[in-house]
Amino acid sequence: MKKSQVIAGIATALALTFSMTPLASGEETDISISSSDYLYQKVPAEMFYPRDTLLGFGTTPAGYLGRTTTKGPDNVWSTVFQPCSIDVPEYCIESASWRNLGSEKWISGSVTDWKPNPLDPIFTGTNFTEVGETQYRDFFINPGTGLPRGGYAKVWNLPGATHGGGENYTVTASVSYYKNVNPDQLTQTFAMEIKPVKFDKPISSGGNWWPFSYGTAYNFPTNVEYQAKVRMGKFKEQVGGWFNGRILDPTITEDGSTITLSGTPTRVLTARTGPLSCEYQKLNANFTEMCVKRDPRLGNQTYVGTSTLNSSIENALSPSTFYPNGSFAYWEPLMKPIGFTSEWNAVTWGINGSGNCQMEPGKIALVSSNATLYSAFPPAWDATEQTLAYQVGSLHLDHKGALHKGHFNLAVPKNFAKCLWGENILNAKATVAVTNADGTNNVATSVLSQDDQMIYFKVAGFTFSTPQIKVKLEIPKATPTPSAMPTPSATPTTMPITTPIVKKTTITCIKGKISKKVTATNPKCPAGYKKK
Numbered sequence: 097m098k099k100s101q102v103i104a105g106i107a108t109a110l111a112l113t114f115s116m117t118p119l120a121s122g123e124e125t126d127i128s129i130s131s132s133d134y135l136y137q138k139v140p141a142e143m144f145y146p147r148d149t150l151l152g153f154g155t156t157p158a159g160y161l162g163r164t165t166t167k168g169p170d171n172v173w174s175t176v177f178q179p180c181s182i183d184v185p186e187y188c189i190e191s192a193s194w195r196n197l198g199s200e201k202w203i204s205g206s207v208t209d210w211k212p213n214p215l216d217p218i219f220t221g222t223n224f225t226e227v228g229e230t231q232y233r234d235f236f237i238n239p240g241t242g243l244p245r246g247g248y249a250k251v252w253n254l255p256g257a258t259h260g261g262g263e264n265y266t267v268t269a270s271v272s273y274y275k276n277v278n279p280d281q282l283t284q285t286f287a288m289e290i291k292p293v294k295f296d297k298p299i300s301s302g303g304n305w306w307p308f309s310y311g312t313a314y315n316f317p318t319n320v321e322y323q324a325k326v327r328m329g330k331f332k333e334q335v336g337g338w339f340n341g342r343i344l345d346p347t348i349t350e351d352g353s354t355i356t357l358s359g360t361p362t363r364v365l366t367a368r369t370g371p372l373s374c375e376y377q378k379l380n381a382n383f384t385e386m387c388v389k390r391d392p393r394l395g396n397q398t399y400v401g402t403s404t405l406n407s408s409i410e411n412a413l414s415p416s417t418f419y420p421n422g423s424f425a426y427w428e429p430l431m432k433p434i435g436f437t438s439e440w441n442a443v444t445w446g447i448n449g450s451g452n453c454q455m456e457p458g459k460i461a462l463v464s465s466n467a468t469l470y471s472a473f474p475p476a477w478d479a480t481e482q483t484l485a486y487q488v489g490s491l492h493l494d495h496k497g498a499l500h501k502g503h504f505n506l507a508v509p510k511n512f513a514k515c516l517w518g519e520n521i522l523n524a525k526a527t528v529a530v531t532n533a534d535g536t537n538n539v540a541t542s543v544l545s546q547d548d549q550m551i552y553f554k555v556a557g558f559t560f561s562t563p564q565i566k567v568k569l570e571i572p573k574a575t576p577t578p579s580a581m582p583t584p585s586a587t588p589t590t591m592p593i594t595t596p597i598v599k600k601t602t603i604t605c606i607k608g609k610i611s612k613k614v615t616a617t618n619p620k621c622p623a624g625y626k627k628k
Contacts, residue, residue, distance in 0.1 A: 168228030
């Protein structure tokens with residue numbers, strides 16, 4: 097798949113619940129910030145053709161409504177996985193769960209009876225694309241391919257995982273397929289997402305994305321970990337490879353065609369310029385001329401226009417005619433941080449390798465960060481340095497004026513790690529470098545851990561704006577086995593081998609079945625882990 101294909105491609109609540117179900121900690125949750133909050137702003141006086149530019153929005157990767165081709169070649173369709181049942185044993189969500197950080201017990205949720213309004217026009221509307229027309233269909237298995245299509249996202253109740261609007265969440269897994277007119281250009285994505293919601297409207301209304309137009313999306317409660325278990329069916333072999341995500345400290349388990357993804361939601365910083373007159377907008381030469389002349393063809397706006405900067409770090413840093421140093425360099429000083437929104441999601445574009453190494457069919461790796469700008473591509477392999485490199489970007493300060501600290505997680509299958517760095521990974525050490533755009537070093541901490549399937553890197557504490565992160569496994573060299581030393585004596589003797597004892601300050605931290613070794617001057621366990 098080419099890069100061009102992918103690139104183109106607040107109210108607070110306190111809940112007091114008396115029950116046998118433990119209550120999720122961190123109830124200081126609020127309504128999720130949305131780009132729709134900045135629609136329909138009145139045009140300020142003395143401002144000509146203004147526009148408000150947003151940053152940090154639009155990273156939701158999942159699909160909520162499944163469609164099938166109704167006219168034209170069978171080149172565009174999507175499916176939304178349904179809750180697993182006797183009738184739907186595959187291509188389904190087996191479970192959604194939560195637990196407090198530090199706890200080993202997962203608390204399972206259940207599907208609610210929420211349904212969208214049957215007269216919702218989205219069920220009968222037609223989407224037009226250059227390769228065909230599509231419409232919504234209820235979930236079904238296509239007889240020609242044996243693969244599912246259709247369906248819509250369901251609402252789950254996670255008892256005790258209380259956010260500002262209650263205990264309900266959309267839990268979504270979806271596949272989208274798009275085959276361009278050029279037969280070599282095929283895009284098939286798989287995504288998973290959990291989002292806190294309160295759907296209390298009888299009809300879809302407002303400017304939010306469907307189905308969030310039926311109510312309100314909220315931020316996650318803090319110090320809570322979420323888990324989704326999905327049965328992939330035949331898709332398991334098709335949509336593996338690198339995932340990009342918004343999940344802090346993720347864990348991945350694969351059992352046959354079932355994928356279990358766990359982790360803590362990520363807090364992403366959002367920002368906006370506020371209304372700016374057309375002089376600040378870089379569109380094209382014709383637009384610039386019309387702006388300078390105050391051409392009435394641009395005027396007579398009732399509301400301020402809005403646009404959202406692409407979250408692709410490649411787009412943000414690429415020079416162009418209007419942005420010689422990249423669009424982020426231009427817009428960064430004009431941006432005003434708004435606050436944090438929280439996300440739990442992951443998406444794969446089907447890229448399953450780095451360098452000369454490929455993952456086994458169906459295996460997945462995950463790269464995740466809280467950066468506002470990130471790459472849709474996997475970390476780049478440097479064969480000379482033996483490193484995986486990944487670049488991210490965000491504003492330097494948050495909405496309170498504090499340093500915006502970054503985190504980065506990388507999870508790779510063990511066999512893939514062995515291909516990259518060598519076989520002896522059990523006692524390997526992690527080497528991490530975080531470098532600023534000007535070449536200076538960026539201070540960060542790192543943790544390396546592994547379970548029976550995966551190796552996990554965690555890098556935290558670095559600052560923005562556009563640092564590059566490089567990770568490497570240092571494989572210990574094998575110590576040669578000593579051989580017996582011949583002597584003139586009739587009885588041969590073996591020379592004793594003395595191994596020097598090196599004193600290390602290392603602790604072992606555990607969370608469920610996962611253990612992490614932390615080495616430092618004063619080592620401490622990460623959040624959610626306890627010292628063994």
